[in-house]
Amino acid sequence: MTERIDLAAVMERLAGAEDILLLCHKNPDGDTLGSAGALYWALTALGKRAAIFCSDPVTERYDYMQLGLYDGSWEPKYVAAIDVAGIQLFGEGAAQYLKRVDLCIDHHPSNSGYADATLLEPEAAATAEIIYLLICRMEVEFTPVMADCLYTGVSTDTGCFKFANTTPRTHHIAAELMERGAHFVHLNELLFESKSQRRLAIEQTALSHLEYHFGGRCALMYVSRDEILQTGADSNDLEGITSIPRMIEGVVVGVTMRQLESGSYKVSVRTAGEIDACKICAALGGGGHMRAAGCEFFGNLENAKAAVLAEVEKQI
């Protein structure tokens, strides 16, 4: 059972800690890296030795955060997990640092309470919001690189202030990060206005197989294994295209099907309005949320399509 602590207690514990390792979750995103990055800079400014560990590699895209990644040359005495909801999300490479997680700072309502002490703010749009409040109270100069790290966390977790998790506080914090020197124009371009050639190619390929069903209320697209290999698309690219069919005007159910190595199809369903994506996928052995769900279908494309469309028809 974790001890739930508040911001003041977190400050106290960090003030007393030395040789601090900050752990990010696997498949690291802007929030886990930006939050850990800003805290790394703040701890370093306090004269402490600190570093960041992530079991997966960090893409070059985030180089501007100047993350101090752990090089193994010293033994961590204090371990803090940043934006990690459960122990399984650290990834296998982190196992050696998990004997004792002293502290967890997170915003995921599903946080399992695996750390000795946890600061959990489920109403925060991003863990970066919590770290912002923390650093503001610490006696360190708030530098532009910290602002860049936190702007990255806040903006990526909210889809650049578009998603339902955005709150008035999110906008107020964004304003303050801009005032503290965040290079928001550059970051917005990099994070939201840029696409890899690979990603564009897989989008193109998927859209070349776009079909409308039920009078344009359902749009479905798919990519075969061969097409995925041809374009070189990775799992991020594939995840990224699943929002496209639902964005089309008039579409309330968007379906994306991608063939897996095994030959079966991974199906992603996105819905609008009253339509429950989870019901559609649960009927096919999958699950998820109201607006976004998924399932896997063993069988050829035609059978998979027919099965998914039959479930869509029941809900639409």
Add this chain to the structure above:
Amino acid sequence: MTERIDLAAVMERLAGAEDILLLCHKNPDGDTLGSAGALYWALTALGKRAAIFCSDPVTERYDYMQLGLYDGSWEPKYVAAIDVAGIQLFGEGAAQYLKRVDLCIDHHPSNSGYADATLLEPEAAATAEIIYLLICRMEVEFTPVMADCLYTGVSTDTGCFKFANTTPRTHHIAAELMERGAHFVHLNELLFESKSQRRLAIEQTALSHLEYHFGGRCALMYVSRDEILQTGADSNDLEGITSIPRMIEGVVVGVTMRQLESGSYKVSVRTAGEIDACKICAALGGGGHMRAAGCEFFGNLENAKAAVLAEVEKQI
């Protein structure tokens, strides 16, 4: 010569005005409509007769603003232009109301000063920011429909808080509009996460002609007149696709060429970093800004491409 006035003076003049016509610019966007819409609601709440006039039709997409459009049944005694930088931007249908424009509220630095009195705030990201400050000072209840109108203006003029014109104040105002009841989730979906079938089709077609030049630093795509007609794309759809080539990772010059009815090609150039789009287009008889410029090229596709690429090569 217009009289430059401040927020307090605008309040005073509006307080003394009756039968107020609010003029929007042609090809109305979210800012001119949202700003005029919120002001219409505020004036109506003060017990005044007011209405909005735009020389172009307002698309159904903006129905949620419940804009009180002018029906011609009464004679305007006071005319206020909202977000209109110059007299030519009213459109021909507005000529009868332009004998005297009593007031202009605008944020375009290029505002020509055509009105009797002007409140110009070039540092505002959107005219909606100015109207927000105005309504806050008026003795009216700030309703959710006003908040929706102003959120529309602020978010559309900043590309949902992405563009360089966004300021800390923009974010603070967005936060306050959310607190005043703006339906931001619904609005963000409608304004930023939705694409017409037509728009998607023209994107697809243009991208099917995507070429990389100069080692991937320039991406060029084009659409023929026949393709435009086949997809039914309108000028908005065509304008919308011009940002795509520049978004590709590694691309610093994005070129979009679309064939006009005359057979000639309209060329749109978008650049990143130090590359001047205007120089490229000026060399071909066009013009524009550092990051976005355009020109028209008379001749066949191959000649047009060769001419544009030759200019790109000089700058790249």
